[in-house]
Amino acid sequence: MPHALALWLHLITRRGAVRKVAALPPPMPARPQGDLICLYVTAPEASAAAMQLASELARARPGVTVILAGAEAGAAQPGAACIVPAPAMTVVAARAFLALWHPGLVLLVGAARDIAMPAALIAEAAAAGTALMLVEARFVLAASPARLPWFWPRALLRALLTRMDCILVPDQANAAWLAHLGVPADRVELSGSIREPVEPLSCTEAERAALALQLHSRPVWFAVAVPEAEELAVLEAHEKALLRAHRMLLVLMPQRVERAALLAEAVEARGHHAARRALEEEPEDDVQVLIVEDDSELGLWYRLAPVTWMGGTLLRGGAPRSPLEPAALGSAIVHGPAVAAHADEYARLAEAAACRVASTPAALADAVAELIAPDRVAALARNAWEAISGDAGVAEKIARRALAELDAALVRGAGQT
Template identity: 30%
Template sequence: MRSNGPTVPLRLYRGLTSAASLLAPAWLAHRVRKGKEDPRRIAERRGIASAERPKGPMVWVHGASVGEILSILPLTERLLERGFRVLVTSGTLTSSRILARRAHPGLIHQFVPLDARRFVARFLDHWQPDLALMAESELWPNLMGELSRRGTPLVLVNGRLSERSGERWAKLPKSARTLLGTVDLCLAQSHEDAERFHALGAPRVAATGNLKFDVPPPEADPEALAEMQAQVGDRPVLLAASTHPGEDESVIETHLRLRDSLPGLLTIIVPRHPERGEAIEALAAQAELDTIRRATGYLPGDATEIYVADTIGELGIFYRLAPVVFVGGSLVRHGGQTPIEAAKLGAVVLHGPHIWNFGALYAQLDADGGALPVSDAESMAEAVYTLFADHDLYQRTAEAAWRTTEALSGAMERTLTAIEPYLAQIRLARR
């Protein structure tokens, strides 16, 4: 589907990003100093490729960061099995490291170019994808407009549009309609997401489900897991997964409230951004709690109360250690991280009130009795204590969470079926 010409807000965006592109080298250099960009690959952010384009049909798959990349990796593997070359782009260092561990001869990773027309054009001139698949809510006007101009099919997979984002786009109805008019097919995570995309003007929308339900639980290095299990023993473990600034204080206070009622409690905090490890350690030290950071290379000792797991790619270890998991991003106004991984591995999920990123999923988990909402340290401590004290309640809640995630699987096959006409067209065109 091709859109009409750009609206005034979109023309303004185009002009501002073109002007800002002149400052891109300085801005990117600043991000390198902050440790947010790879200095060896910084040119990729300006659309300058660091690899040759292989011959043959190519599908470009984009995911913004870790969560999106993990959800689309199984899809890329299915495309590779079908003989397509796959270009995967992302915007974070952590996601690039995850992809590096999943090396495949037919898969190429590049950092996504900044959304300025000249960077985007340079990127597309080199890679010339036959099909573009964008994950979740990646709506970049210049990129989408350039794909439309070149006639490259664009499919939004695992599409997500929160109620809040939908309300914001609704204030610019013509721009939203123009932008979504460049999307040939929108495959939404839920019926609610599909309705929001359709209301904003997406011409072809289908609810295919959430790809994250079909992603296997995160892997855990067997030796590292066994080492941690031996060290922890039978201590009660609370995991705070993917926490954001403003939540660690509540988790630490929760631990303080439970010290006497749950002797030996070990609270593991896994920050969403590992570089916050030192700051979390300092917060725990202020509370006079015995604290160790995993990045220092040490395991928790018998006296350790707070273990800050500030490393990359090890969340699978800690999910397997903890029967109770607080999912971060939900006590602060971030919108919540996904509870799927914890639920699949048999944990009881606790979450705060700010869960709009996965609103339908959390609502289903709550309705099925598979998750417990909390609002602060007091309610979190009460929930944690109750779950450890009442094994039957814990078992029922964990099983309900697992059943909910299993019932919602199947998005992978529905997604592949939906994009098959585009894949078939590529095969025909490349003969």
């Protein structure tokens, strides 16, 4: 049966149904001594997770060799792993790959959106008694089990997945997908997602403390990287918020620094007082808008402002800044509908109820005015922090699970000799 599955995949590969593996640097000339784990990247978007996992495996067990196959060409090579060419999707190539490297564990990272898994490698590894794991399995992004692409019959996919000793999924939705497909529940575990840790932007603590003292009890919101087309909407939102909290301060960072002087003039023309930090002007009590230009101070303003408007998200083609920046520093996030540049990050925050959507200038004004309430803004900020910190340690946990599978496979192999 494994050979039949591999042959079937080889035939559809020749017809171009499965993505081609990019050319990669040549493999090491010889297999190193000791235990070896093969990380096979099944989906391009899983390359970063595979790199992080390789580092965790090497850190957890320095004596193990990690090879990385299937990573995108040009991907940064981690010091913890050797990038090698992925085998062609044929029985002969898979068998030769396994004979060359003789891995104790083949760990597939990611589930491709078109569900194109290396069937030949899976079948041959299973036949050889090699341990098999799949992590970062995100099948819900691909298709419904009832409507798979024509080149992946449901029975074939189920047969491949049941050859896995363990499948780690990031959430319950993917676990349910696999259950619907018919994968045994005892093979599936929840793990969370492998994500790059979010490093909070820094600031000078003395500067933060001095400004916090100066602003004392004033409500503050920050509009970051605001394009010219959104400037009026931001100013009108601030004016509406001032009707509820007359001491509110808007810290406004234009997307283009040359707009700063014109913005200050526009604020004054609307009957409000503006200050420019670049001119060393202070946010005195009579200042309603503080215009800032230095993006090296982003960490300062995210810390001081309980609410951040993500500029460039009201209109298409914007969203220059990542929403994880303010989220990591406790600032609640308000954004518009144009979030394609950071779609995954916004989806992550939305799932955790960690941001507020304002699709129109009027909605932005309502959101800012509503979030004056400390309890409302605190709930958003808390959810955002939990969404970021909740995935901490997932790569380490998966690495420990993988090493346990490797050890179990080595014990089984020793018992058969």
